[in-house]
Amino acid sequence: MRLPRPAVVALLLLLAGGALAAPAPARARGRARDLPVPAGKGESKLVDVIPPAQLARQMEAIIEEDNPGVKLPRARGQQAQPTEAGVAYTCTYDYVSCTASEILRPSSTAELAAAVADLAKRAAAEGRPLKLRASHSEFGSTAPFPCPSGPAGADGKPPLLAAVNMDRMTRVLSVDKGSAQVRVQAQMGVRDLAAAAKAAGLATPRFTLPWWAELTLGGVLATTAHGSGFKVTHQLCDYLLNVTWVDASGGTHTHARGSDELRAMCGGVGVLGVMTELALQLTPPTNTRISTRHLVSDANLAADIEELLKVSPHLIITWRPDLGLYTAHLQLAAPDNATVITGARACLLPSPQAPLSTVLGPSLRLWQGDPWNNNPLTFAIEKVACLTAREISGAATWAEVVKGGKTQRLLEGVVPTNDVTSVDCKQDCAWVSPELDAAVQDVHFGIEKARLAEYVSDVKALIQKDLWGTPGAFKEKRCLPSGWLVMRFGAPTDRLLAMGAGLKEPMFAQNLMLGSRSTPGLPSRYEWVQEAWEQMLLCKYDGRPHFGKLAPRYGDGFAKMAQLQARHDPLRVFEPEMFRRAAAGESYALTPGCALRRECYCAADEHCAAGFVCAPSLALPQFKVCKPAKIN
Structure with a gap:
């Protein structure tokens, strides 16, 4: 089981680095800069989606061209795992499983209050510390804070670990x-x-x-x-x-x-x-104008974002710096007389369906499973990865419309706000699909928007030097896995441990990439780029990490939280081990394989996977990353 790097990374890595000069735009194949202000009645613009079967055939043709007669193995899907005794709930990405000796399943506040009171009395009578956490059957975190955990009592008695399964409290x-x-x-x-x-x-x-x-x-x-x-x-x-x-x-x-x-x-x-x-x-019913700048060259990305924020504060950027392209997703209040599209739905998150998923799953497993390029198939799959990056990730829009069995991406148009709130991909979500057998590598920070241009420059340097500058096949033709670097924006807040705490103009930078579940003992493909990116955000940009993905350093927020804990929970019943370590500023342990498990950043080769070495980032040498010892 691979866990994310714990809270103490954010508390202890306090390095600094200078800004890097912006590299030349990388392989931009999008439109020239074109940023008109939406106007008019919200006229609709839709584009066709490449059918999954057609895209799957294109990918198979690429592999066949380079490897005549060779076929990809069938997608094997997720393997059924025996239920571990005492498991209360599991992360939907399979990174973390929480165990407990007691599981509460309340349906109301009164039921939960009575059950917690009973647990507290029982733990006191037995002389055991009580540790209690609330979550649900498949939680969406890559960090272990939903798990009840804690040390034994002063007399050595083990803690009573209890979980609150909240699945019945949905009314x-x-x-x-x-x-x-x-x-x-x-x-x-x-x-x-x-x-x-x-x-x-x-x-x-x-x-x-x-x-x-x-x-x-x-x-x-x-x-x-x-x-x-x-x-x-x-x-x-x-x-x-x-x-x-x-x-x-x-x-x-x-x-x-x-x-x-x-x-x-x-x-x-x-x-x-x-x-x-x-x-x-909430608000009275509203309609929303969807406006999309689709597959635009990132040559002027920072300046483009500043202009787009003048159009609407509700802006999400999905960026593929390895392709030199970004897509801007804007939402605005719709004109009163606009024509409203029915049948729209949010669709941004990757959810490839069969037969596409049955090609992508084995491709991702083989590609990630051969970081040294020993298998001839890997060279063909590298081309497939770039096609996937563009057509599945890069070309994704916020919403789509399905009518008569045909799916079209919605670039411009007006839709009911409630219809496009979030992506409801269910069993087609990339991290749920048994054919794709993938997990999401999801890391997320809040930084100051004032450093946007510097951040864009640093990311381009990481691509130019760390992704393409590392020796081996494909070099400047390499593509990162499916997914994006994402930018969202917020407002100042007085909340103690919010991602935007202490920031004047919060910008939320996210690295969201797919990796295969089926390559134990190996990191995701080109994960060294993500490792450098993480350390850069934590240390150079003083990033505030998302507590569901990494854990934070938030000025005096921890001190104020400790005062409230002393008032409401003096025995620290609800405090998970991850939070305790973060608040105390404890260091992570450097142990063999800790970087592979995402529990540390490497300081020596032994912290990496077998066949990998710990080396300075080529773009930001103050940070060390795990890379294959040799790439053919």
Whole structure:
């Protein structure tokens, strides 16, 4: 099992580096710079999607051309794993499994309060520390904070590890249409909030929710997961009116906006207690104008972003620096007289279906499983990777329309806001599909937008020097795995541990790439570029990591959180080990293979996978990364 690098990375890596000169634009094949301001009635513009079967045939033809008579092995899919005794819930990416000796399954605040009170009394009677965490059956984190964990008591007695499975707490509790307010249980999903808003004749605020519909509202709040809105509403915490929660003794509390407790709970990963009910301020029903700058050259990316933010604060950039291309996804208030498209849905997240997934799955496994290029098939799959990068990742749009069995990407048009809130890919999500057998390598930081141009320059240098400058086949033709570097934007906040805490103009930089689950003992393809990127964001840019993906360093936020813990949870029942280590500033341990497990950044070869060496980044030599000892 491979875990992400823990919280202490963010607390201890305090290196600094100078800005790098911008490299020449890389393989840009998009349009010239073209950034008109959307106008008119919201006229529609749609483009056809290459059918999955056609794209799969193109990929197979590339492989056949270089390797006549050779066929890819069949996709083997995810292998059924025996259920481990005591497992309470598992990360949807299979990185982390949480174990517990007790599992609570409440359906209401009262049920949970009574169950927690009983656990607290039992643990005290047995003289054992109680550790309690809340999550659900398949949580969306790559970090282990959802797991109950902690040391033995002073007399050596093991802790009582208990989990709260919140899967039954998904109901709408009340709706006040006149004030556009709803009260819901905290386990409600992002998908269900949009549906509930629509059913009530209301809408969620535009571009404020994370883009995966399977996430839960409690998890979104606890990690300050977000949409995009520069200096405006951009996350669920922005319209949270009050929260009801249960403390470690079984006591029930309700705290409103402006309270220290609510400021701590937004981004506090549940260290005060379990959120059970949420009051949210929605809006009257709205329509949204989708506007897309599709596959544009990144030659002027930083300047383009500044111009696009003048068009709309609700902007997401999906960037393929290895292709020299980006796509800008804007959302705006729609004109009152606009023609509204029905049948639209959000589609940005990768969700390749068969037969495409049955080609991509084996290709990804072989490509990632041969970082030294020993297999002749690897050379052909390198070409497939670049085709995939462009047609699946680079060409992706925020929304699509399906009519008469035909799917078209929506570049311009007006749609009901609730219909395009988040991507509801279900079993077709890339990290769920058994044929693709992939996982997401997802790392996410908040930095100052004032450093946007410097950041773009540094990323281009990483591609030019670390991806293409490393000796071996393909060099300047190499492509990163499917996915993107993503940029979203936020507003200043007073929340203690939010991603934007302490930032004047938050910009959220994300590295989201696919990797195969089926190559144990090896990192994802070209992961050394991501390792350098991570360290650059943490140390050079003083990045605030997403607590669901890495853990943060947030000034005095930890000190203020400790005061609230002393008030509400003096025994630290809800504090996971990951949070304790982050708050204490403890160092990570350098052990054999720790970089492979994403528990450290390497300092010596032994920290890397077998056949890899620990070497300075070519673009940012102050940071060390694990690279294949030799690439053919």
